[in-house]
Amino acid sequence: MNVTIDQRKANDVLRDVILGNKSSYRPKTEFCKEIESVILGTHVTYRYILVTGLLSKAVNQDCNPLALQAGSDLDGAYDARSVCHNVLVPIERELLANRLGGSNEPFLNKPARYPSLDIKNPVRRGNDERLLKCTIKILSGVSSSDEALSCLKDCIYYIFKREPRDFINLLSTDVGNHQQTDLINFARLLLGKSFEGESSALLVGLTFSLFSEFSGGFDVRVHKVNQAGTSSNEILDIDVYDGERVVYTIEVKDKRFSSHDVEHAVNKALKYGIRVIMFAIGPNGSLMDSTIGDLTAIWAKKGVSVYFVDVLSHFVSTISYLSIDIQNVIKIIDYHTDKAKMKDDTIKHIGSIFRELDWIKQK
Incomplete structure (x- = not known):
């Protein structure tokens, strides 16, 4: 019945x-x-x-x-x-x-x-x-x-013992008093733990989201770590769209990687007609069997622009000329952690940093 x-x-x-x-x-x-x-x-x-x-x-x-x-x-x-x-x-x-x-x-x-x-x-x-x-x-x-x-x-x-995944509703009453230096401090603390590259991917997504608001409102898509390319809507770890057109595609590396890994990512991007690829390197990332200069030159001869950036340095340089609203930062982080289905441990780490910086209310 x-x-x-x-x-x-x-x-x-x-x-x-x-x-x-x-x-x-x-x-x-x-x-x-x-x-x-x-x-x-x-x-x-x-x-x-x-x-x-x-x-x-x-x-x-x-x-x-x-x-x-x-x-x-x-x-x-x-x-x-x-x-x-x-x-x-x-x-x-x-x-x-x-x-x-x-x-x-x-x-x-x-x-x-x-x-x-x-x-x-x-x-x-x-x-x-x-x-x-x-x-x-x-x-x-x-x-x-x-x-x-x-x-x-x-x-x-x-x-209620679990960390919330919607931090925007827990904003501290004095969140507007925070300075840009606090945001840099947040980035350093975030990268203190990798969570299989999720922390670096989140910071890169945040970087492009803040930049896009300044430069024209791109659609920044952070994909689930180690699963980029599994969907027809995914190219690399982070894809940035202007309407229906991909304007940036980024591979995030927060572990040791090889020239073969670079080739694999580039070939995926080339299938979509993309010839400019960024590799964002986290604090645990390092290229094992070549140099950045050599790889850049090799791909340039094939008509492909491959360039490498340090995750933290890229973030700091990007926000240096932007007006930052911490409330908006938290909204962006909520959005990317949700869309990328980030791990519970990553969310707990983010929450602990927010509380340490007094961005959200204490438990």
Whole structure:
């Protein structure tokens, strides 16, 4: 038997739990450790599945929270995707500062595309498999709406332990008093940790975004690290568009790289008719088997302009002639971290820097 979830009631229930969250509250359900593992874990989709299942069970006791689709064979199956996308996602954006992950349509991700949550569903061994088992244990263990509501409260407690992905709503009241030197200090602190090149990619994206506002409003697209080129809309790590035309494409290197890596990136750009390519080198980046001068000369003979910049130096030189609004900087960072789906650890690092510089409110 399929069931329906009153989405208006679900909206009210979730808002009440979030707005009623008190600093004195402590998780107390029998599944609190498993809930902590899932909510503070690294798998975005299981967070959404868990909260959606508990919310739906809290609203309709006949619901089977292990169901992901109304077409599931499980008794009590329901349309979890609609509840998630129509209720949880908008409220996450409004009240939770995108702490679950800021996904617009999380049930389109592979773990949520099965009829139901099952240990037999394909999953990567190790951490992902562990989080799947935790999610199943929680959702299969709640037998009443009251139990589901209690577990949902535990979820909200741990969600607020996560770093927000929407820093603009946490602005410090005196953010306007900050100077340009603070922005340079931010850049140095950001590059202090690499996170597989995400910090460097973010700073390059910020650099071009600030420059574009000064020079004509380009569309700066920072792609997910190590996945540039996997989509037809991606060339290198960062692509800058003027309308439909690519005006810059940038490969970010924050580790040792070779002339072969340069050739690979250049050939990708050439497929799109781009003959001017920038390589932005982070603090951990270095060219192993050649010199920058030699590579520049080799490609110049082929009619290709390849040039190399230091990430921090490029940033400092760019902002030196710009009027910088810290509030706008934070908006840009929010935008790029969201679009590039940057790691939780990167977001936590950014948040700690913002608080150190007193750009956002302390926790």
